[in-house]
Amino acid sequence: MNPMQIKIEEANKQGKVGLIPFLPAGFPNREQFWKELAELDAAGASVIEIGMPFSDPVADGPVVEKASLKCLEDGINLEWILTELKKRKGQFKAALLLMGYLNPVYQYGLDTFAADCEAAGVSGLIIADMPHEESQFVKDALTPHGISLVPLVGLNTTRERMKLYAQGAQGFCYFVSVLGTTGQRESLPARIKEKLAEAKEVFDIPIALGFGIKHPDQLKEFEGLMDAAVFGSALITHIQSGKSSDSFMEPWK
Amino acid sequence: MKKGYFGDFGGQFIPELLMPPLIELEEAMESILPTEEFQTRFTNMLKENVGRPSAITYCPNLSKDLGLDLWLKREDLNHSGAHKINNTLGQGLLAKMMGKDVLLAETGAGMHGVATTVAAAMLDMKAVIYMGATDIVRQAPNVNRMRLMGAEIVSVESGTKTLKDAINEALRRWLSDQENTHYCFGTAAGPHPFPTLVRQFQQIISKEARQQFMDRNEGALPDVVVACVGGGSNAIGMFHNFIPDTSVKLVGVEAAGTGEPGCDSSAPLDHGTDGILHGTLSKLLQTEDGQIMPSHSVAPGLDYPGVGPEHAHLHATGRGTYVTINDSQAINAFKVLSRREGIIPALESSHAVAYAIENRDALKGKSVLVCLSGRGDKDLGILDQIL
Numbered sequence: 001m002n003p004m005q006i007k008i009e010e011a012n013k014q015g016k017v018g019l020i021p022f023l024p025a026g027f028p029n030r031e032q033f034w035k036e037l038a039e040l041d042a043a044g045a046s047v048i049e050i051g052m053p054f055s056d057p058v059a060d061g062p063v064v065e066k067a068s069l070k071c072l073e074d075g076i077n078l079e080w081i082l083t084e085l086k087k088r089k090g091q092f093k094a095a096l097l098l099m100g101y102l103n104p105v106y107q108y109g110l111d112t113f114a115a116d117c118e119a120a121g122v123s124g125l126i127i128a129d130m131p132h133e134e135s136q137f138v139k140d141a142l143t144p145h146g147i148s149l150v151p152l153v154g155l156n157t158t159r160e161r162m163k164l165y166a167q168g169a170q171g172f173c174y175f176v177s178v179l180g181t182t183g184q185r186e187s188l189p190a191r192i193k194e195k196l197a198e199a200k201e202v203f204d205i206p207i208a209l210g211f212g213i214k215h216p217d218q219l220k221e222f223e224g225l226m227d228a229a230v231f232g233s234a235l236i237t238h239i240q241s242g243k244s245s246d247s248f249m250e251p252w253k
Numbered sequence: 254m255k256k257g258y259f260g261d262f263g264g265q266f267i268p269e270l271l272m273p274p275l276i277e278l279e280e281a282m283e284s285i286l287p288t289e290e291f292q293t294r295f296t297n298m299l300k301e302n303v304g305r306p307s308a309i310t311y312c313p314n315l316s317k318d319l320g321l322d323l324w325l326k327r328e329d330l331n332h333s334g335a336h337k338i339n340n341t342l343g344q345g346l347l348a349k350m351m352g353k354d355v356l357l358a359e360t361g362a363g364m365h366g367v368a369t370t371v372a373a374a375m376l377d378m379k380a381v382i383y384m385g386a387t388d389i390v391r392q393a394p395n396v397n398r399m400r401l402m403g404a405e406i407v408s409v410e411s412g413t414k415t416l417k418d419a420i421n422e423a424l425r426r427w428l429s430d431q432e433n434t435h436y437c438f439g440t441a442a443g444p445h446p447f448p449t450l451v452r453q454f455q456q457i458i459s460k461e462a463r464q465q466f467m468d469r470n471e472g473a474l475p476d477v478v479v480a481c482v483g484g485g486s487n488a489i490g491m492f493h494n495f496i497p498d499t500s501v502k503l504v505g506v507e508a509a510g511t512g513e514p515g516c517d518s519s520a521p522l523d524h525g526t527d528g529i530l531h532g533t534l535s536k537l538l539q540t541e542d543g544q545i546m547p548s549h550s551v552a553p554g555l556d557y558p559g560v561g562p563e564h565a566h567l568h569a570t571g572r573g574t575y576v577t578i579n580d581s582q583a584i585n586a587f588k589v590l591s592r593r594e595g596i597i598p599a600l601e602s603s604h605a606v607a608y609a610i611e612n613r614d615a616l617k618g619k620s621v622l623v624c625l626s627g628r629g630d631k632d633l634g635i636l637d638q639i640l
Contacts, residue, residue, distance in 0.1 A: 131272045
């Protein structure tokens with residue numbers, strides 16, 4: 001079983017929702033990034049999502065985009081991310097996931113990328129701009145190295161398409177809570193429950209709810225329909241205001 | 254060939270949340286486009302509102318100057334001033350028949366924005382136009398036109414504040430607003446089915462031009478067909494019906510920017526490598542790390558680091574020849590065509606005209622048919638600053 005699924009199910013067995021914080025690699029700067037990751041890990045993150053910065057992130061909202069572009073200006077690239085992760089392999093209790101867009105991975109070389117991910121202790125990958133139709137060549141490269149491609153589905157994904165994503169899916173299913181980009185929202189659409197229930201039926205791996213999540217209170221109404229929560233923009237904003245990842249995680253513990 | 258691909262290029266590299274509207278669009282292409290109702294309405298609009306067929310014009314003075322036979326396909330004579338109207342009326346009508354009431358578009362030079370706004374007004378729809386803040390300044394006359402015709406203009410402040418960033422923001426808007434909104438993509442790039450859909454609406458350029466040229470030349474075909482290439486919609490429209498005519502050389506002209514070392518050009522076929530941007534695998538200006546590089550051209554409509562996948566395919570197979578023209582060569586062509594023939598070309602189209610001027614020796618005695626994709630009134634402000 002993929003480490004991401006193991007970690008989420010461990011949290012669920014303790015009566016908790018799996019916690020999946022997201023930070024762009026190198027945010028807020030190279031040194032502090034690793035401190036933030038260590039705090040998130042110590043605070044009980046099940047999976048840590050590390051963003052691979054890209055110049056044209058169409059699925060990201062303004063908070064993530066701005067943070068990612070700052071990381072790019074600081075010279076963060078895939079080579080840095082994978083080299084630094086390799087040095088720290090085994091130091092994290094949480095499973096590690098890389099999230100980004102296809103072009104940087106494509107330029108790195110898919111086979112090399114998959115091998116370097118394995119060497120760096122990465123368990124999963126999310127590519128925001130790659131639907132099922134284009135995913136096979138990426139899966140072919142990842143599978144021999146034990147890296148899982150995490151499916152992204154949303155409010156407008158039909159049951160038939162969910163079934164396509166569910167075939168052979170490992171780790172967890174990322175359910176996007178809104179039609180739109182990443183970012184905090186005051187309220188979530190009413191249709192989520194119905195579609196989450198559908199995803200629960202189709203996938204036999206944990207379901208993680210993401211986009212628009214900023215506080216555990218938002219999740220109460222989705223109890224039993226999801227197994228983990230992803231939060232990025234709220235965490236980035238918290239760190240930007242000079243506070244720690246540890247204090248952000250406090251209400252979630 | 255894999256669906257949505259032109260050889261190795263194309264595809265649908267887009268967030269899953271955008272797949273349902275793309276699938277809906279593809280289904281509408283198959284079910285609505287071939288109907289008599291669509292074809293009749295579209296043909297009538299092209300005739301009555303656009304003014305099609307557009308003329309082809311022989312240029313006697315420049316032909317004499319250059320020692321070749323120069324012909325222009327006059328898309329600049331279309332209502333709203335460019336080839337863009339062929340595509341926006343087609344997509345607008347399709348969207349209307351799909352039950353949508355908002356046309357969302359990105360624009361660089363503003364011509365696609367104007368054409369989308371015209372289509373929206375004609376079809377009683379709302380137009381929402383995303384435009385880079387830099388381009389809003391560069392193309393003020395078109396911004397004024399769009400506002401006058403009722404468009405909502407959204408100024409894009411992110412990134413390079415040009416076409417690339419306008420596309421990013423328009424895609425984000427479409428993510429959140431897809432039920433009643435059609436993304437009227439402006440060029441033959443983007444995810445499948447846009448490259449095919451846009452070509453379908455633009456191929457009328459070469460359908461007309463081929464027949465018109467033969468009618469005027471005792472059945473002969475031109476030796477060379479030339480068009481400027483940004484995303485590549487006028488060029489693919491100009492090339493399409495000549496592709497089987499292997500005696501006809503197809504020349505796409507990319508923008509070399511200032512032409513100086515270190516300038517970020519807008520010539521991905523000449524300077525780029527394979528990569529993925531805005532939903533398609535094509536040629537891109539990018540760093541070794543796969544980050545998209547800023548582009549530059551004096552012509553805002555060419556100022557884009559990518560290119561449509563069918564052009565990448567024509568380039569790879571050798572059926573198309575792709576060359577570059579720099580800013581000063583294009584500005585020279587802008588002036589020369591204006592003075593010698595009384596036709597003010599768009600700065601984008603000036604790149605194609607410049608090809609004939611700069612290569613006059615190699616083209617001596619040949620017939621050269623250039624797609625004059627748009628008119629240059631919109632560029633007078635840019636030229637005022639340069640000249």
